[in-house]
Amino acid sequence: MTTAPPPISEPDPSALVCPGDRVGLCASCQRKTHKYGSGGCPLCQWCMAPVMERWGPGVRYVSTRV
Template sequence: MTTPVPPVSEPDPSALTCPGDQVGPCATCQRKIQKYGRGGGPLCEWCFRSALEQWGPKVRHTSTRP
């Protein structure tokens, strides 16, 4: 059984454990997440889960930053 998705006004758990300068919006739902720095990504936990369901287990974030 999956947990229900909290409202977008609540941040992703990753945003609660990172420095404030690494917090940014999820690319899909605009929820606050750890978007920058080591361990950051463009999607919150729930949007990433949705992407996995749509695209399969090979979906992953690849950094395009030099």
Template sequence: MTSTPPPPPLSEPDPSTFTCPGSLVGPCSGCQRRTHKYGNGGLPLCQWCMRPARESWGSTVRFTSTRP
């Protein structure tokens, strides 16, 4: 079993912020770290907060678009 490294300090942004426009960067809803907030592929959670959330969801949860 491999352990995951600890997340960097909250002052460091999520790597997703490097590939999105500044208007789509906002605070993570879990830890308040700067992350790709919304838009194409954006999530309100940084990658470190998303990992435990995904594990608790299980394998049956799927994304459903709410756009018509």
């Protein structure tokens, strides 16, 4: 059973444990998440979950930064 995500005003838990300069908005729902730097992801955990179900745990994104 999956739980419903909290309101968008609530940040992703990853945003609470990373430095403030690495926090950005989720590319899908615009929730604050750990987006930049090492360990960052463009999607929050709730938006990433259906992507991982569809593509598997090996899903990756291509960085546009050098």
